[in-house]
Structure formats: C-alpha cells, structure tokens
Amino acid sequence: MSGAIASEHGHPTVAWPPDAQYGMATPGKIGMWIFLISDAFSFGGLLIAEGILYAGHQPWRQPGEPRLGIPFTAVLTFVLVSTSLTNVLGWAAAAAGRRRQAALLLGLTALGGVAFLVGQYQEWFGIWGPGLLHEGLVFGQSARASTFYVITGYHGLHVLIGVAYILAILIGYLRGRVTERQIELLGLYWCFVDFVWVFIFSFVYLLPSLSGA
C-alpha cells in the first residue's frame, strides 16, 4: 500500500510498504542509520590515527604529562550508560502512552548528558580540582595530548548536540508535536554517542594505561 494518511495533527504521514529486506523500518530510521554509520567512520578515523601515532611514539606518555583519571572516567561512563537506559525507557513509555513518565525520562537523559559534559570540563580544565590542561597535558605538545583532546572533544561535541536534540524533542513532545517514532530516532543518535564512548574509553584511556600512559 502506498499513499498518504492524515495523522492526528493533520500532517500527512507517508505510508511505507514493508520491505523484504528492511521490514517496516521507515526511511527516517534508515536515514538516521546511514548518518550514524558515516559518523562512525569519523570516529573510526580518529581512533585509527591514534593507533598509528601510538605505534610510532613510544613512550606514549611524555615526561611531565599526567596519567588519565580512569576511575573518574569510569564514573562518566556509568553516567552515559545510565542515560542510554533512561532514553530507551523513555521511548518505551512514550510507545505505551505514558506521556508523563516518558517526558521525565527524557529530561533525566538530558540531565545526564549535561552531567557528562560537566565531568568532561572538569577533566580538561578543572572545576573542583586541577584539570589535565593545568597538569601538563597541553594540546599540540605531544601526539598523546593532541589525540586525547581531539577525540574526547569531538565526542563531547556529539554529547552537546545530543542534549540540544533531546531538549528539542522533549519540548515538541510536551506540545504534542513529536511522536514515539521521533523519540526512537533520537534514541538511535543518543545511544550511538554511548556506543562510540565504549571504544574511546577503551582505546584512549584503558589500553594505553596498560603501558604506563
């Protein structure tokens, strides 16, 4: 079946026949996946660059440079994973028609994103303690410092955009202009940010620390 069906808000919802390969996935969802795959290439390129530089620069940690705070970053990881959970539960609540719960969970997700960004600011510049910059990890002074700031900064930019995306969807949802489909697309983006962080945590923080970096 094809054609358009009027939605509850009067906008035409384009009908999309189930596809033999992609089932009932909408063009919007497939489009979001294509975007995420291309974005994954960006992160992949950065991590590969780090790998190449790591192989050619030993010792990786230059004299005077601080170690990365793995316990603190583990807490940030916990925060980010928690927001993936609140996000997907928010979608499930929206799909079940529990609007208040869905809005609350989306708000919590945005709050978690802000907490992650505050944590990253603390790690870089320091708020309640010295940041890496003040401790001697200065951008441009070593391959380790440059890759660290570029990779975590690029990821932080994604978190920042994600928080804005969540807030935009949340406001639209509260006004009745956003459906569960759009919340699911938001969830794909937000969980991708968590997905990428898994590799950053391993490749930027954990693996180099095995060699004393």
Added chain:
Amino acid sequence: MSEKEILQPAMSSAGHVTAARQRAPYLVAFAVLIALTLVEIGVVRSGGVPHRAAVVALIALALAKAALIALFYMHLRYETRILKLTVLGPLVAPAVYALLLMLDAARRHAS
C-alpha cells in the same frame, strides 16, 4: 496492509515492537554493561594480567559492550537481518582496523 499497521512504530514486525517495549531486557543490558565496565577497570588495575591477554580482554569487552548497546538500546535486535548486517558491518569495521593497529603496537611493545 491496514492503516493501523502502517502507523505502527518502525520495526520489522508488530511482535518485535511489543518485545522492544518490554523494560526487563533494557535493565538486564544495563546491569551487564556496568558489570563489563567494572571488569575492564579490574583488568587495568589488577596488574596481574599479562599485557597481551589484557589487550585482547579489553578489546573483547569493548566489542561486547558496543554490541549490547547496538542490539538492545538501538533496537537492532528487533530489526531484520539485512538491516542488522547493513549497520553492524560498517560500524564494527573501523574498530577492527584500530584494533589491528593497537595489537601491532602491543606486539612491538612486548618484543
């Protein structure tokens, strides 16, 4: 195909939509993700794991965590096989390239 079916959330079938709305799998995935993260920290901080084994373990743990996120939180588990392959192949490929480079670096460091 009925209007109701067309307006269903975009998943491979209505049964999968119902499955995706269950909260329990998300909570279990969360618990496993946290547990795997704690194992990662343990591998790094214990100091008793041989270097090469620690590298392999950390990469395997990262891939396991990423797979959990993609399959459960990003709903790939409920999509068609073709969509899964379309997404997972390119998503994992850069990580594999990076993995090979890191393994090479670890080998050089060990030798």
